[in-house]
Amino acid sequence: MLFFRMPFTYIEDLAQHEGETITLKGWLYNKRSSKNIHFIIVRDGTGLCQCVVHQDEVDEASWDVAEEIAQEGALAVTGTVKKDERQVGGYELQATGVELISASEDYPITPKEHGVEFLMDRRHLWLRSRRQWAAMRLRNRIIMAIHEFYQSRGFIQMDAPVLTGNAVEGTTTLFDIDYFGEPAFLTQSGQLYAEAMAMAHGKVYTFGPTFRAEKSKTRRHLTEFWMIEPEMAFYDLEMNMDLAEDFIVDVVQTVLDECEEELEVLERDLEPLQRVQKPFPRISYSDAVELLRSDETAEMMDAREASLHEEEEALKQERKDNQKEYGQAKKWRKRQIDAREIEINQRLNEIEEELRNLPQWKESARTFEWGNDFGGSDETILTWHFDRPIIVHRYPAAVKAFYMKRDPEDDKLALGMDVLAPEGYGEIVGGGQRADDLGFLKDQIEKHDLPEEAFEWYLDLRRFGTVPHSGFGLGLERTVAWLGGLEHVRETIPFPRLLGRLSP
RNA sequence: UCCUCGGUAGCUCAAUGGUAGAGCAUGCGGCUGUUAACCGCAGGGUUGUAGGUUCGAGUCCUACCCGGGGAGCCA
Known part of the structure; x- marks a missing residue:
């Protein structure tokens, strides 16, 4: 097992090795492929680096590894460090050899969105x-x-x-x-x-x-x-x-x-x-209470409510326009619209919740009595000033x-x-x-x-x-x-x- | 403990009470530099659980379970 003895370089140090041939050790973060070329994004804990694997520049074993490795498989990639502003981290590796350290199958966390519970179970x-x-x-x-x-x-x-x-x-x-x-x-x-x-x-x-x-x-x-x-x-x-x-x-x-x-x-x-x-x-509790109960606070809350309503209307309009466009849209555009729809719906839910809460917050601030402790909403309102x-x-x-x-x-x-x-x-x-x-x-x-x-x-x-x-x-x-x-x-x-x- | 929102494919989400769908992931095929790559095809479901209403329930009702956010309390 040659790679265990090979000295290796951390991605965060690539700037010091421009033009040199080095070895990275890490895990497959993501991969994009064409017929004769694989773009392998390696993650090593210090950063990300795209490694370019051309079929005619590596041996057959290396090519097979690049072709077969799946997300989070562990690997060692040897190649030449090349500056490339387009890449994450600013450098990429022109691979001359790819070695599998260990495989990974069906890694659950894909580069797409996931819910909180799913992710927390896999913290x-x-x-x-x-x-x-x-x-x-x-x-x-x-x-x-x-x-x-x-x-x-x-x-x-x-x-x-x-x-x-x-x-x-x-x-x-x-x-x-x-x-x-x-x-x-x-x-x-x-x-x-x-x-x-x-x-x-x-x-x-x-x-x-x-x-x-x-x-x-x-x-x-x-x-x-x-x-x-x-x-x-x-x-x-x-x-x-x-x-x-x-x-x-x-x-x-x-x-x-x-x-x-x-x-x-x-x-x-x-x-x-x-x-x-x-x-x-620095504001004393007593002054803070006065500020909470002030007309200034009430007006600020009204303004916030109004701007939330505005945002809500704008989002709903955008969603409607997107739906109209959807029928004749090209496939990539449809995807864009789908993704945006999820964003819009999430934001609308947030707005809806805040609009539900605002009247209570307003009431709590307006009628706050000296001697009580501040609630979470009271603190938030104070900081808005x-x-x-x-x-x-x-x-x-x-x-x-x-x-x-x-x-x-x-x-x-x-x-x-x-x-x-x-x-x-x-x-x-x-x-x-x-x-x-x-x-x-x-x-x-x-x-x-x-x-x-x-x-x-x-x-x-x-x-x-x-x-x-x-x-x-x-x-x-x-x-x-x-x-x-x-x-x-x-x-x-x-x-x-x-x-x-x-x-x- | 209380209030509120939610639970549909492995994941993220759709579906005026009337044939459960899409994208991603996976598999196969295509593509000479991709940037959450792209294009084609395929497999994948007891719609949280148990009852009820209905000719018909993912959708309505009841109870329970699980999760998100908030109240109380605090950093």
């Missing part, structure tokens, strides 16, 4: 597809950007435990497990531990998996997701917001600078990302966790802050300044019906040199979805865990 194979490849590389780059940001600012990365004996906030549903006969939970946040670690190191961040047993079926929820939680001693709410802002701007800039290809594959509109610059609008992420701060204490510090200027308010991403991606950051007074915390634990014994170690942090401190959590998958312009967080993690989905 282990779906990861090979181009969009998923781009999404995972984007995730990787974002993770590295996050580490670079904190490391360059002197933060220490420390891990919070995944198994815990008590619920952090007492509000969310946790996964419970049996820990040698003791009840235990999978962590829903590393924050309390991060506070302890910040008192040891000053500035720390955790980066790990988080679990929520909530039965949320939306494009923004997973039951297992990754969260980055910086926690800083001697930081107040303002410093916390400054950090979150710097952090997000930095990550977005890195992605824009270094993920050009990934964003292109994902067909991400770059303009909204380029607008992510300091400063982010701005062209970049916004920070909402100083929420009613009643809707926030027990460990939030109160606003010294208004005891009804907690010094919490959320960062809301634009384009409907919602809350990507939640955090705030932590309560640092022992008596107040004890009081809160009691009022929230939490077991004080479980929090004794946490209260120790207030007994031995308590200081003002702050932190926040950033949802990795929501961030990847936002930056990649992805519909759903399930495409931002290799093997998503959702309600009713535990495999593959």
Whole structure:
């Protein structure tokens, strides 16, 4: 088996080998054929490359391999690297030899459209597809950007435990497990531990998996997701917001600078990302409530409704025109019309759904009462007023966790802050300044019906040199979805865990 | 748990209550550079399940199962 010993080249390095004869190892992504020529698109994990196989330029065995290999068959192709602007990646390989490494038959994911359930059942194979490849590389780059940001600012990365004996906030549903006969939970946040670690190191961040047993079926929820939680001693709410802002701007800039290809594959509109610059609008909860209830918001909603109706009419007209044309159309045109019809129908369904929702959204915004927490629609509407992420701060204490510090200027308010991403991606950051007074915390634990014994170690942090401190959590998958312009967080993690989905 | 939309060929989708179709995938044939290649032919169906209405049900009704999106909750 000669090919196991042959040195090989990665597709992403082809630019350095122009004119040379090299070997690629990978899988068949797609193939186009004529009588005496095969165009073989090879995928090797670093990119795609078209290999041109002429019958009279390769030996018979190579020709047979090119002729017979099916989608996702593994192969080695040797040939000369040639620059060709028309190709994906800009290079193609003039093949001199093709060798089969292993065959593949009836690969289920064809280069056409598939439904979500079908793809999710085959997530282990779906990861090979181009969009998923781009999404995972984007995730990787974002993770590295996050580490670079904190490391360059002197933060220490420390891990919070995944198994815990008590619920952090007492509000969310946790996964419970049996820990040698003791009840235990999978962590829903590393924050309390991060506070302890910040008192040891000053500035720390955790980066790990988080679990929520909530039965949320939306494009923004997973039951297992990754969260980055910086926690800083001697930081107040303002410093916390400054950090979150710097952090997000930095990550977005890195992605824009270094993920050009990934964003292109994902067909991400770059303009909204380029607008992510300091400063982010900072709006207090109370001002946000006023904005929600304002005439300005009502008018904006009306305008949106009108434009949706317009789009709906235009699409229906296009569908009608296409149907008229269909009878006399040539075959290729008929196909085009069929494909477009599916697109039109999907978009019409979306519009229909949004039009169904809008009146409720409008009503919810118009009649929003101070003291309630924002719903998903309220957050979305707020972000429509701005062209970049916004920070909402100083929420009613009643809707926030027990460990939030109160606003010294208004005891009804907690010094919490959320960062809301634009384009409907919602809350990507939640955090705030932590309560640092022992008596107040004890009081809160009691009022929230939490077991004080479980929090004794946490209260120790207030007994031995308590200081003002702050932190926040950033949802990795929501961030990847936002930056990649992805519909759903399930495409931002290799093997998503959702309600009713535990495999593959 | 609730609201809402859906389940038809391997996949994506069509089908005013009246003979279940198309594209892709697969197989065979054709084509000297293709870009989701193209052209021709072929095979492929218990319309999610169980009942009901009807001369007749993919289509209407009831219950259940599965999935999408949303509410609550949150990152």
